[in-house]
Amino acid sequence: MAKIANRYFKVDPWAIIEEGFEPSYGRVAESVFALANEYMGVRGYFEEGYSGERQIGCYFNGLYEETEVKHPFVYKGFVHKSRDMCHTVDWLFTRIMLDGELLDIARSKIKDFFRILDLKNGTLVREYIWETQDGKQLKMTFERFLSMITPNLGFQSISILPVNFSGTIDIISGLDFAGDQASERKWVCLKKENREDMVAILGKTKRSGLHVFSSFVLESDNITESRVIEDEKFIGLSVRLKLNENETATLVKKVVNYAEKKPLTPSEAVWKQGVEIAQKYLKTDYDNELQIHTSYWHNVWQNLDITIEGDPENQQGIRYCIYQLHQTYHGSDPTLNIGAKGLTGEAYGGKTYWDTEAYCLQFYLFNNPKAARNLLEYRYNVLPQAIERARELDCEGACYPISSIDGEEGCGAWQHASLQIHVSGSIAYGIWHYDKICGDKDFLYNKGIEMLIQICRFYASRVQQDPHTGKYGFYGVMGVDEFHMMVNNNCFLNYLVKKSMEFTLSVIEEMKVNAPDLLSEAIVKTGLKSNEPETWRRISENMIILQDKNTGLFEQHDGYFRLPHIDIHSIPVTDFPLYNSWSYDRIYRTDMIKQPDVLMMLFLYNQDFPYDVKKVNYEYYEPRCIHESSLSPSIHSILAAEIGKEDEAYEFFRFATRLDLDDYNRNTCEGLHITSIAAAWMNIVYGFGGLRSDGEYLKLSPSIPKHWKSYSFRILYKNSILSVTVTKDNAIFKVQGDSLIDVVIYEKLYQISQSDGEIIVSR
């Protein structure tokens, strides 16, 4: 793990702080200071304009433009279009002029630059002193937030304090679809209007035909003049503010955005709908909305904070992770999901991966069950596309895409799109996990069952048989570990499918008793044939699971143990990432793995396997893994903690919470690693906290890293909050809420309720 921190921001328990501006760190800071509210996101760019290196980003979750994917040769099942989240309208657009001089941090004289992302309140504030060529000084303060309550709403406040003069200042504030060349080409502007009640604009993507409506009003006591400014893809107001020396003038911009993601919606209807929503919300009051917004965050921190005593870096880091997870997704809309970079950058095209079920769902199960349900509802909503995808691959049932923004497979590389078939199984896992933790039978019986049937059907149509034993397995696949491309009987995949089929069969049995009518409905809807469950039982009972009975070692896939060995420490650090420096085929020819595969199975189905098996497999696979996925170290950390390798666990944890704050992978400029951020949460709660959620009871076996004095975390479980505080000597458990919670602590079953107060268990 040749990963080195690039520390830039100030360490603080409740904020991300930048003191002084370093242009070379500009794009990283844009990612780190990104705001989002699930519906939309904005990068932390300088809205007043900036002639230096930057990437403006105003995104809407699920809103994409389409590009053609070209292949040297085309075969069936290849993907021909890529749909990627794109920059839309710069609704924070601002230009500020004093005496004809344009404010531009890259060129103007600036001092005392200071930026703070206030995690406790969910606001981003930036301040600096601007001194004009005439020596006039102005203290500029920019504040922005995206409402966590009303997703369409965004706010900007610009405060200007003239330090040494009185006069006027000109500000242009607008809505801009021509923000940068690359995104400008994607948009046509269909309509723009300066109405009595708002300024509004409507844009449409050229190829995908999706709409974005944006509108705003400006408020200030200091406006003396105002006029409309228009360009082909821009509308705004130019206002003149009067400034009195040493008095703060404030300009507030209230914005209502509306993104219509259905391609064939008539533009007129979108405009009408946008105006209606804007009329409803633009009347709102800035301070009032800010207060509601901060209350939301206070509630988050009150109930679901993690504290670490004795490790300020990780304290800041984990709070930043929790903050990002809540602002990226919190269950307001079941047609949305989580992109690999959230709403903070365009890398990975805003697309959803199996990360959602394998890495993120756990956080929401124990922090926000509504959001957990929505993540799964999203998959239900795109079930038709998964059925179509299976058909493209000559299969039946539902094959969920490896990478997608809208439900259709969006990965242009056939070797991933056609061979990585573990996503459907991971979704079945998610349904199973959600049922186990949240017990939401409404979802399971109405939607989950339909997905499960189609998922099993897919695998049953894709499975093949060993010619000698007749046992079942998957051939020609790429596992989770992407360094072995076209292999047979990937152990984790086979196990995942076996378990998915077993679960589906158990749900059918359960529904026969508890919900026979809903079962009948599901059977009719899916056209389930009577012999299918029997086939699934035969497959699951006879699945090939490659394990050396003597050692307990699982073999990652057929022949893995006979692959040439490479000492990963012999690879020069400068070779990483290998995809950039090694001949493509060379990556696939050894026992080196990119990320946990067998170990992922041992993590997800943790309680299916005894300690010794976990230990022997960890010790075998860990030295073969180069962690070229940011998702990888946390899983290793969690398993290392379980088998008592405390130092190794902390070493793998080291960069989990601060992956982006310290730009460990040197690519935070492209956006935050949102799904890895979820793994950081798991790293503490599952790793040091020892949470296990895949068995009959919730289990907790807290340990504590040497470097820490104490730490605490809270999980929402059965509508109550279970808080866990871990010190060097004890683990202390407390329930807030009405539930009686069964929990196995250090292998002993406890039943805890609020009235028990603190249960102290010595470590």
Added chain:
Amino acid sequence: MAKIANRYFKVDPWAIIEEGFEPSYGRVAESVFALANEYMGVRGYFEEGYSGERQIGCYFNGLYEETEVKHPFVYKGFVHKSRDMCHTVDWLFTRIMLDGELLDIARSKIKDFFRILDLKNGTLVREYIWETQDGKQLKMTFERFLSMITPNLGFQSISILPVNFSGTIDIISGLDFAGDQASERKWVCLKKENREDMVAILGKTKRSGLHVFSSFVLESDNITESRVIEDEKFIGLSVRLKLNENETATLVKKVVNYAEKKPLTPSEAVWKQGVEIAQKYLKTDYDNELQIHTSYWHNVWQNLDITIEGDPENQQGIRYCIYQLHQTYHGSDPTLNIGAKGLTGEAYGGKTYWDTEAYCLQFYLFNNPKAARNLLEYRYNVLPQAIERARELDCEGACYPISSIDGEEGCGAWQHASLQIHVSGSIAYGIWHYDKICGDKDFLYNKGIEMLIQICRFYASRVQQDPHTGKYGFYGVMGVDEFHMMVNNNCFLNYLVKKSMEFTLSVIEEMKVNAPDLLSEAIVKTGLKSNEPETWRRISENMIILQDKNTGLFEQHDGYFRLPHIDIHSIPVTDFPLYNSWSYDRIYRTDMIKQPDVLMMLFLYNQDFPYDVKKVNYEYYEPRCIHESSLSPSIHSILAAEIGKEDEAYEFFRFATRLDLDDYNRNTCEGLHITSIAAAWMNIVYGFGGLRSDGEYLKLSPSIPKHWKSYSFRILYKNSILSVTVTKDNAIFKVQGDSLIDVVIYEKLYQISQSDGEIIVSR
């Protein structure tokens, strides 16, 4: 083998005859009637213009235009440009008008259409009666040939017999770079001139910057008027011929072409060079050149014909194959090679594959040793590109491309370009085979050794070790059978490399004794380190060769025997070719193979393996092969003949000689399967003739298909001709020439010379 003949041409022992014209067969006929002379080729298109479906094709061997190859994702080793043979200048361009009426077979009134490719003389003649709207009838005769002696020379003769009138006719004859839209875009015309001594034009490809110069003179006793016609990319003459009823008027066009394939050559120099060559050859006489040309062919047939008594279809078929092989390549230029479609169409981009060494070289070894040497010299000439390619793949030495027109890897699909590494080994095989049969030590010691060293060095840098046994093998490869993509220890590849290394080491030992100075030169040139041969010995001695010791079965690659089985006869005929109808990944998941792989090893290294091993492997692999390569059936036929499966041998042979004449694969329209045509020759000589050329002595074990009365073939060996005639009862051997030939006939060694006359061995 669901392959069905589409019989269209008349069966004739010495000609391909078309009686009456069927437009739907037009493009197939264009391929079948293609002419070539190694330097250039023309499809059998109607030079007088044709408004129906057609593909004009005037090609130069090795002359290409470049296009960009696009990938969804780009990694190291990916190919970024494709260089493909393209249509150049239509030097047969003709338009014929009578009374303002344009001759166009698609629209004019035509009868008694007749076309003949005269194999004995190497000419293409076409005749028909054209009746104009006024009822004037003209018997039109078109003849063309490409000189087998002087490669730049092409000839056209148009004879016109006015049946029922006298008058005049207008003919435009020219040089056209704007023949069709697709090719027109590739060319700029740099210069065109109507000189006293010729009409000439110079074109240059837009991207690759290669030049084609073309020039002509017209001759006719009937010309009354002549004027120049020019267009942007065209120059020609419009001539008026006087016609007297019932007297034939003839217009002869003599053409000199010159293609300059070095990209940076100044255009002026090309023009100058073109004019010089033209001045030299345009003075030539049509009849004289025709006579020299036909003499060449008479010589071919006299010395190297194959006859079949009792099977007119295959008699015609095999002569057509022999004809195509000679006209495609006969050793005039060592910078040229054989494209998969020869010079008959643009499919496969005129690129050379491993087919050259694996399927074509044998023909030339026994028909034209000079051509065999040139094929290998070509590989020597592109050694620098192969060295560069190895570097791109993080390897050393020389990795020859899977598909290339100019020596650089030209296959856009990484899965083939990066994984199919058997080409270098096949070239080493070719060097070995050429040395064995032709004993050309000049080539071996001066050029072959250098290639062998670089080839061994490549494999030594690519080989890896089994972690348990330390034995050597190749991982992450695609074998000859392209239905298993990323496999380990492909048996044939490992064996090929083992043998290539053994051969190289033996050549080094031989040269230490026979040519120490040349060896020193080769060592200096290649920078051979003293430990390298030792390494190659260790690798070759410890190569993994997967074979079941009990059954003798070779395993195609690691794990092949445990792949799910598919009954290939269960696949609907309409599914073929699978690449077009199956999901890409589905093709790779069973034990179905595309073409012989283990069996190819048993064919190429035939005498290394005992009869039983060949039999058991044939019987295992044959039912798993779907022959989706046209190269496949002949190899099966040869091995079937060897193990006594005579009916099966004939069944596989059935379509070999007539693959294109009967358009078995329904894609002859794209060009002839030139390399399969070479396999057809092998099918008779190695298959029924039982020739084996890989052991100490030449071996012959002729058998005869039930359907045949007798057959004969001849091979050039040690400067003499060994002719073999096989009847139902006997095999008769005869030597013409000065050599004493050692040959094992039916396992018994004979020494035969011309003075022995006919040696009759009873079958």
